[in-house]
Each structure stands twice: as C-alpha cells, then as structure tokens.
Amino acid sequence: MSTRAVIDISELPHHEFDTYDPVWWGNNFLLAIETSMFGILIATYFYLRQNFTEWPPPVAQLTATLKPLPQLGYGTAVTILLLFGCIPMVLTDIAARRGNRAVSQIGLIIAVACGLAAVVLRGFEFSAVYFRWDSNAYGSVVWFMLGMHMLHLLVLTTEAILLMIWIFTREYDMKHRVDIVTVAVYWYWVTAIWLLLYAIIYFTPRLG
Amino acid sequence: MSHKEAQKRTEERVAPRSRQVTRMELEENELAAAMEREREELERTWARPSGLRGWFTDTDHKRIAMRYIKTAFVFFVLGGIEAALMRIQLARPENHFLSPDQYNQIFTVHGSTMMFLFAVPIMTAMGIYLVPLMVGARDVAFPRLNLFGYFVYLTGGLLLYTGFILNTGPDAGWFAYVPLSGPAFSPGKRVDIWAQMITFTEISSLVGAIVIIGTAFKMRAPGMSLNRLPLFVWAQVVTAFMIIFAMPAVMLASSFLASDRLIDTHFFNPAEGGDAILYQHLFWFFGHPEVYIIFIPALGFISPIIVTFARRKIFGYVAMVLSLTSTAFIGFGLWVHHMFATPIPQMGESFFTAASMMIAIPSGVQIFCWIATLWGSKLNIKTPLLFVLGFFAIFILGGMTGVMLASVPLDLQIHDTFFVVAHLHYVLIGGSVFPLFGAFYYWFPKWTGRMLSESAGRLNFWLMFIGFNLVFFPMHQLGLHGMPRRVYTYLPETGWGTLNLIASIGAFVLAGGVLVFIINAAWALRAGAVAGANPWAADSLEWSIASPPPNYNFHNIPVVQGRYPIWEATADAPVVRGLSTTKRETLVTSVMDAQPELRFDIPGPSIWPSLVAVAVAVTFIVGIFTPWAFLVGAILAGITLICWFFADPNYENKTARETGERSQRVSPRPELQPKEV
Numbered sequence: 001m002s003t004r005a006v007i008d009i010s011e012l013p014h015h016e017f018d019t020y021d022p023v024w025w026g027n028n029f030l031l032a033i034e035t036s037m038f039g040i041l042i043a044t045y046f047y048l049r050q051n052f053t054e055w056p057p058p059v060a061q062l063t064a065t066l067k068p069l070p071q072l073g074y075g076t077a078v079t080i081l082l083l084f085g086c087i088p089m090v091l092t093d094i095a096a097r098r099g100n101r102a103v104s105q106i107g108l109i110i111a112v113a114c115g116l117a118a119v120v121l122r123g124f125e126f127s128a129v130y131f132r133w134d135s136n137a138y139g140s141v142v143w144f145m146l147g148m149h150m151l152h153l154l155v156l157t158t159e160a161i162l163l164m165i166w167i168f169t170r171e172y173d174m175k176h177r178v179d180i181v182t183v184a185v186y187w188y189w190v191t192a193i194w195l196l197l198y199a200i201i202y203f204t205p206r207l208g
Numbered sequence: 209m210s211h212k213e214a215q216k217r218t219e220e221r222v223a224p225r226s227r228q229v230t231r232m233e234l235e236e237n238e239l240a241a242a243m244e245r246e247r248e249e250l251e252r253t254w255a256r257p258s259g260l261r262g263w264f265t266d267t268d269h270k271r272i273a274m275r276y277i278k279t280a281f282v283f284f285v286l287g288g289i290e291a292a293l294m295r296i297q298l299a300r301p302e303n304h305f306l307s308p309d310q311y312n313q314i315f316t317v318h319g320s321t322m323m324f325l326f327a328v329p330i331m332t333a334m335g336i337y338l339v340p341l342m343v344g345a346r347d348v349a350f351p352r353l354n355l356f357g358y359f360v361y362l363t364g365g366l367l368l369y370t371g372f373i374l375n376t377g378p379d380a381g382w383f384a385y386v387p388l389s390g391p392a393f394s395p396g397k398r399v400d401i402w403a404q405m406i407t408f409t410e411i412s413s414l415v416g417a418i419v420i421i422g423t424a425f426k427m428r429a430p431g432m433s434l435n436r437l438p439l440f441v442w443a444q445v446v447t448a449f450m451i452i453f454a455m456p457a458v459m460l461a462s463s464f465l466a467s468d469r470l471i472d473t474h475f476f477n478p479a480e481g482g483d484a485i486l487y488q489h490l491f492w493f494f495g496h497p498e499v500y501i502i503f504i505p506a507l508g509f510i511s512p513i514i515v516t517f518a519r520r521k522i523f524g525y526v527a528m529v530l531s532l533t534s535t536a537f538i539g540f541g542l543w544v545h546h547m548f549a550t551p552i553p554q555m556g557e558s559f560f561t562a563a564s565m566m567i568a569i570p571s572g573v574q575i576f577c578w579i580a581t582l583w584g585s586k587l588n589i590k591t592p593l594l595f596v597l598g599f600f601a602i603f604i605l606g607g608m609t610g611v612m613l614a615s616v617p618l619d620l621q622i623h624d625t626f627f628v629v630a631h632l633h634y635v636l637i638g639g640s641v642f643p644l645f646g647a648f649y650y651w652f653p654k655w656t657g658r659m660l661s662e663s664a665g666r667l668n669f670w671l672m673f674i675g676f677n678l679v680f681f682p683m684h685q686l687g688l689h690g691m692p693r694r695v696y697t698y699l700p701e702t703g704w705g706t707l708n709l710i711a712s713i714g715a716f717v718l719a720g721g722v723l724v725f726i727i728n729a730a731w732a733l734r735a736g737a738v739a740g741a742n743p744w745a746a747d748s749l750e751w752s753i754a755s756p757p758p759n760y761n762f763h764n765i766p767v768v769q770g771r772y773p774i775w776e777a778t779a780d781a782p783v784v785r786g787l788s789t790t791k792r793e794t795l796v797t798s799v800m801d802a803q804p805e806l807r808f809d810i811p812g813p814s815i816w817p818s819l820v821a822v823a824v825a826v827t828f829i830v831g832i833f834t835p836w837a838f839l840v841g842a843i844l845a846g847i848t849l850i851c852w853f854f855a856d857p858n859y860e861n862k863t864a865r866e867t868g869e870r871s872q873r874v875s876p877r878p879e880l881q882p883k884e885v
Contacts, residue, residue: 005780005781005782005783006782006783006784006785007430007767007782007783007784007785007804008785008786009784009785009786009787009795009804009807010785010786010807011786012786012804012805012806012807013806013807014793014806014807014808014809015806015808015809016805016806019798019799020796020805020806021796021806021808022349022350022422022426022427022796022808025349025421025422025425025426026349026350026353026418026422029417029418029421029422029452030418032452032453033414033452033455033456034456036452036453036456036457037456037459037460040456040457040460040490040493041460044460044464044475044486044490047483047486047489048475048481048482048483048486051478051481051482051483052481057481133467133471133472133473134471134472134473134474135474135480136474136480136481137474137475137477137480137481137482137483138481139473139474140464140467140473140474140475140482141475143473144464144467144473154842158846158850162850162853162854166853166854175809
C-alpha cells in the first residue's frame with residue numbers, strides 16, 4: 001500500500017474576475033507600460049516648453065501678434081463623450097459580473113457608439129491646434145499626444161466592438177465575461193489619461 | 209455582484225477542497241498503471257506541432273526560449289566578429305584594414321547587436337525557459353503572446369543585418385545621438401534602420417516582461433508564497449518591472465527620431481524649438497536601467513549556482529531580495545551620469561553622483577551574502593561555479609571604475625575615452641556574460657539531457673578569463689592616456705601601439721574561449737554523458753522533472769514546502785490533483801500566498817501570433833520609407849488581431865469548450881479519487 005496526500009482542485013472554476021485571472025494582470029501590465037509612455041510624453045511636453053518664451057509660440061499677423069491657443073470645442077466634446085461612455089461601461093461591467101447578458105449587450109452598444117463618435121471628433125480635433133506637426137516643436141509634441149491617445153481610442157473601440165460581436169453571436173461564457181470586465185478597466189484608463197492630457201494641452205497654456 | 213462577493217464565492221468553492229489535504233491509499237501497481245495512462249493522455253494533449261508548421265504555431269515556452277537563446281547566441285557571435293574586426297583595425301597605428309565609414313558602421317552595429325539583439329533577449333529567454341519550471345507551471349501565462357514576441361525580435365535582428373550587409377548599416381553609435389543622427393547630418397536610411405530595430409526589440413522585450421511577471425505572479429505551485437520564490441525568479445520579476453518602466457522612454461526617443469527624419473517633426477531641431485539634449489535624457493532614462501536589465505538576471509543565475517555548489521542555503525535571502533529591488537529603484541536615478549559633459553545644473557550633477565555611488569551599496573550587500581554562503585562550505589568547484597568566481601573578480605573591478613566615473617571631475621577628464629570602454633565591458637561582460645556562460649554549463653543538462661565536458665569547460669573559462677583581461681585591462685591605461693572612443697585609427701607618435709596590440713591579441717584568446725564552448729556544446733549534444741533529472745543535486749523545482757522536460761513540464765503540480773523545494777520536500781509531500789489530462793490546463797494561484805484559484809485554460813498552438821508579427825514587420829519596415837505604411841499596417845494588424853481573437857483558444861478541445869462552462873469540469877479518474885482519512 002502506498003499513501004500520498006493530495007490537494008484536489010477539480011472543483012475550481014476556469015475563469016474568475018479581477019485579480020484571479022491572468023488576463024486581468026496582463027492587461028494591467030500593458031496599461032502600466034502605456035502609463036509610463038504617457039508620463040514621459042508629458043515630461044517631453046514640459047521640457048520643450050522651456051525652449052519657448054510664449055507657449056504656444058505667437059504668430060505674427062498684419063496688425064498684431066496672435067496667441068494661437070488650442071480651441072476648446074472638439075477636445076471638450078471628446079471629454080464629455082468619454083465621460084458619458086463610462087456610464088454604460090460601468091453598467092456593462094456590473095452586468096458581466098452578474099451574468100446579465102442583455103444589459104451587457106445594450107451597455108456595449110452605447111459604449112461603442114460613444115467610442116466611435118470620439119474617434120471621429122478626435123479626427124477634427126487636430127484642426128483645433130493652430131500648428132501642424134511640422135510647423136514647430138510645439139506642434140510636433142501636441143500632435144503626438146493627440147495621436148497616441150487616438151491610437152488607444154481606436155484599439156479600445158475595436159476591442160469593444162469585437163466583444164460586442166462575440167456576445168451577440170456566440171456564448172456569453174465566463175471567459176468573455178472576464179474579458180468584458182477587463183475592457184472596462186481599459187475604458188476607465190483611456191478616459192483618465194485623456195482628462196490629464198486635456199487639462200495639459202488645453203489649460204496649461206491658458207494659465208500663463 | 210460586487211468584487212467582495214465574488215471573492216467570497218470563490219473562497220467558498222476553493223477553501224474546503226484546497227486546504228483539506230486528504231490521503232489516498234491505493235495498490236501500487238494499480239496506481240502505476242493509472243499514472244501511465246495519464247501520462248499518455250498528457251503527451252497527446254500537449255503534443256507539439258512539428259516541422260514548418262511547428263515553427264510558426266508552436267507555443268511551448270521551452271521551444272520558444274531555446275529559439276531565443278540560439279538566435280541571440282548567433283547575434284553574440286556576429287557581434288564578437290565585429291569586435292574582432294575593430295581590434296584588428298586598432299592593433300597598430302595608421303592601419304588601413306577598415307575604412308572610417310566601415311569602422312563607424314561596425315562599432316554601431318557591434319554595440320546595437322550586443323545590447324538589443326544579444327543581452328536583453330537572451331536574459332529574457334532564460335526566464336521564459338526556466339521561470340515556469342521553477343514555479344511549477346505547465347506553460348507561461350500568455351503562450352501565444354510569447355510566440356509573437358520571438359518573431360518580432362527576429363524581424364528586428366534581420367532588419368539590422370540586412371541593412372549592414374547592403375552597406376546601409378547604422379553609423380551614429382549604438383545610442384544614435386542627435387544632431388548627428390538627425391535628418392541634417394545623416395541622410396539616407398541608415399539611422400532609420402536603427403530606429404526601427406529598436407522598435408522591434410523593445411516590443412519583444414515588453415512582451416517578454418509581461419509573460420514573465422504573469423507567470424511568476426499567477427502560476428506558482430501551491431505553497432510557493434512570495435517569500436519562498438526562488439532568487440532566480442525574483443531577479444527575473446524585478447527585471448521585467450524595470451523593462452515596463454524603462455523601455456517606453458527609448459520607444460519614444462526612437463519614434464521621435466524616426467518622425468523627425470520621415471515627416472519633418474521638430475522634436476530635436478533647435479531651430480524650431482526642439483532640443484537635442486532631450487534626446488539624451490530620453491535615451492538614458494532607458495539606457496541606464498538597461499544596464500541593470502542585463503545585469504539583474506545574471507544575479508539571478510549566480511544565486512542558484514552558488515547554492516548548488518556550496519551545498520548550503522543562501523545567506524540572507526531577504527537581504528538579497530531587498531538588494532535586487534533597491535538596485536532596480538536606484539537604477540532609475542542614475543541616467544544623468546551619462547550626460548555629465550552636457551550643461552546640467554550642478555545641483556543635478558551632485559544628486560546623480562550621490563545616486564551613482566549609492567547603487568554600490570545593494571551590489572555590495574549581495575556580494576557579501578554570496579561570500580558568506582561560500583565561506584567555510586565544502587566547495588564543489590565545477591565549471592558553473594568557476595564562471596561565478598570569475599564574475600566576482602571582473603565585476604568588482606568594473607564596479608570600482610564605476611564609482612570613479614560617478615565623480616564629475618574625473619568623468620569630464622575621461623569622458624569618451626577608452627577608460628569608459630574598459631569600464632562598461634568590465635561590468636557588462638563581467639557582470640552578465642560570465643554568469644551567463646556559467647548558467648549555460650549549469651542548465652545545459654536540463655535543456656538537452658546531456659552534460660557538457662568539464663575539462664573543456666575549464667579550458668573555456670580560463671581562455672575567456674585571461675583573454676578578457678588582456679583585451680580590456682590595457683584600455684583603462686589607454687583611456688587615461690587620452691585615447692578617444694569611436695575613432696578608427698591613431699598616430700604612431702601617441703605611443704598607444706603596444707597596449708592596443710596586447711588588447712587585440714587578448715581579443716583572439718577571448719574568441720578562442722567562445723569557440724571552445726561552441727565545440728563543447730556540439731560534442732555534448734552527440735556524446736555528452738547522460739545527465740538524468742538532477743545531475744548537480746540542486747534544490748529548485750526544474751530539477752525534479754526529467755531532462756529535457758516533457759512538453760507538459762509537470763505531471764502532477766507539486767506542493768512546495770520551503771524555499772528549497774527539493775531539499776526540503778518530505779517523503780509524503782502532497783501533490784495537486786484534478787487538472788485535466790485531455791485539455792491544456794494549468795493551476796492559477798493567488799499572488800501572495802499561492803493559494804489555488806483557477807484551473808486556467810492555457811491557449812495551444814496557433815498561427816495568428818506569427819501573422820500579427822508579420823503585420824508589425826510590414827508596418828515598421830515599410831514605415832522607413834513612407835508614413836502610409838502605418839495606415840496599411842494598422843489595417844493588417846487589425847485583421848490579424850481580430851482573427852487571433854476569434855480563433856479557438858485551445859483547438860485540441862473544441863468539444864469540451866462548446867459544452868459550456870460547468871460541464872467542462874474534469875474529475876480525477878475514478879480510481880484516483882482520494883479516500884478520506
């Protein structure tokens with residue numbers, strides 16, 4: 001006779017929310033990478049600002065010089081859309097945890113609509129900056145900030161669309177419910193980063 | 209449901225089973241037969257696709273890591289050949305073996321190869337191979353991401369060498385400072401190739417970092433709480449965190465540089481408000497942590513080698529872990545000491561001098577802990593330990609010159625001289641390459657099932673040790689005499705000829721050592737002594753399984769009872785039961801205490817990661833020539849990623865998946881049901 005102690009794990013689930021799931025961790029590490037990227041980008045913005053006596057640099061007109069501050073319209077609209085999009089995303093997030101398929105579906109549709117609208121508005125937002133990327137260092141760094149954030153908006157919206165298609169056409173299984181919760185984290189992060197960039201791009205030049 | 213409720217629910221499901229250790233009593237032959245059946249099923253489930261298909265679809269971490277190691281070693285040899293060419297050129301004054309332009313390309317490609325294509329990838333690869341085995345997992349946390357990372361890395365290497373062969377190798381130094389590398393002073397595509405090579409290798413290291421942290425945090429065997437994590441894994445985790453925070457800086461630096469060159473942005477153009485010093489800040493905010501990204505994994509090789517050959521537990525485990533983490537933190541506060549020759553405020557210089565000297569403290573703590581471990585023990589001096597002892601000698605010398613260079617006045621005197629070349633090779637070759645060769649000798653039996661020759665190993669070590677000191681020790685002297693770096697020749701009146709000739713002779717002795725290793729490895733693969741599972745009588749989990757390990761790594765996930773799982777295992781050590789044998793599953797445990805949480809579905813082989821890597825390759829290589837590549841590339845990457853998302857995560861088990869979550873539960877085979885005590 002041989003005896004051997006065992007730990008029986010055959011009753012354990014395959015997927016569970018938040019810290020349980022490796023995918024949640026993987027997503028958060030990706031966001032940590034991107035957070036340090038945006039952190040260094042913001043440092044670059046302020047570093048370049050030191051080279052300018054006026055920021056953004058003034059433009060000489062026929063009669064007087066113009067201070068070409070970035071116009072608030074499109075940027076503010078994007079901010080409102082992203083913040084509004086958090087509401088269906090929170091509902092979807094909660095619904096995924098409870099296993100409420102219908103609410104997840106409706107929430108994702110609204111969130112995706114907000115995401116798509118934000119992408120389109122971001123396309124126009126570049127025109128709110130007086131300079132092009134190749135005008136001067138101010139134009140380069142602001143376009144780069146808007147562009148990197150737009151890249152995240154695109155990836156986020158695509159991910160949300162894919163998950164939406166999945167839960168409409170395939171199973172609403174635990175694996176994809178965990179994915180919904182993970183995409184929600186990404187959504188909150190994209191919104192939070194944007195609030196920071198919005199304040200920096202639009203309001204720090206207005207402070208003086 | 210709130211997070212707390214979910215947690216509670218899972219705890220209820222987990223607790224009664226995982227904490228209750230039951231005993232099963234079985235007839236031995238019945239058990240053996242059942243185990244054999246399970247083993248056959250596992251072999252089928254974890255079978256690797258072979259041939260060409262296997263190249264592009266296999267997600268096995270051991271196979272991917274071996275490819276990384278072999279590829280990186282080929283780049284190491286290429287970088288070594290470039291070094292030898294430079295040494296031939298410098299062997300005597302006014303030599304015309306290489307033209308100035310060839311010399312510029314060769315030192316740039318040598319540095320870029322050694323840093324980006326050899327050192328970082330091979331250190332990550334050691335982690336990708338060994339971390340899952342040391343923590344008792346069946347694969348890494350994200351096997352498909354891992355496959356993607358390898359192909360992106362390979363693309364970067366091939367891009368650099370294609371350019372080099374076509375006489376379009378980068379020529380602005382391995383850090384490509386602006387304005388030299390900017391559009392005004394480096395027309396053509398040479399620097400663009402460098403910038404995109406950076407993009408590829410950084411994507412691959414970031415991916416590798418996520419794979420390693422995910423595995424170390426979530427895939428540990430029950431009982432391996434964080435305070436029992438092997439020091440090798442600690443070193444890999446600390447390195448991975450450094451990669452996460454350091455690599456974005458160089459990605460931004462190289463993207464800004466590429467866009468300045470391609471679409472006329474002005475990040476580094478002073479005429480339009482840009483800033484050349486900004487580039488140096490961005491580069492070295494990555495570049496200094498990079499040194500530790502190469503060095504800390506090597507510290508992780510040293511501890512297990514010392515523990516095994518001193519035959520005793522490590523002295524000061526907690527101090528070792530704290531030293532690793534504090535090295536990582538301080539490593540981010542040093543970058544400006546590469547820029548002492550630029551207009552930095554004196555206050556700033558003092559801060560960075562202090563930090564540069566402070567980092568000697570944690571390194572010192574570790575070295576004393578190792579010495580304390582070795583002290584008075586019965587040393588079993590085999591080749592791996594020999595390389596570690598060589599590390600002590602060389603690295604401590606390199607550390608000494610590091611403390612010297614941290615001082616601003618001295619640094620200004622010897623900035624850009626061969627003294628710096630000597631210093632960086634003492635810390636990088638001494639700190640990383642020597643432990644790495646020790647690690648090759650130590651883990652080669654695990655990888656291949658065969659032992660490397662000991663006598664050839666000793667020859668290898670002594671050739672490398674003597675050769676290394678012959679090449680680089682005279683460079684200290686040359687630097688103090690004022691010989692500048694990156695200059696293709698010198699005049700006879702300078703009197704630098706003799707020392708340079710000694711260094712060049714040393715280079716060939718060093719190369720001879722590497723050649724002995726290659727021959728030794730080729731011989732051992734055919735005729736080396738058969739190793740068995742644990743040839744060194746070592747302590748960590750990778751030695752508890754066959755050499756080379758089976759595809760599924762562990763038949764039964766072990767339960768860890770101490771920091772030295774094999775040495776401290778009791779005869780009746782429990783094992784984990786209940787993972788499926790017919791689909792790819794591994795155990796996921798909690799981050800701190802390694803309590804069982806999930807039977808996680810590990811994705812199996814897939815073609816999509818390779819195709820996403822192709823999309824990334826097209827984007828950035830064509831992106832050297834036209835910005836439209838990014839639009840086309842985004843669409844290609846989008847399509848391939850969508851297919852990756854919709855592809856079956858585990859195509860061996862489609863039926864199991866389609867039947868829904870609850871019915872997937874796989875009970876232990878009836879005859880193995882544990883009996884209650």
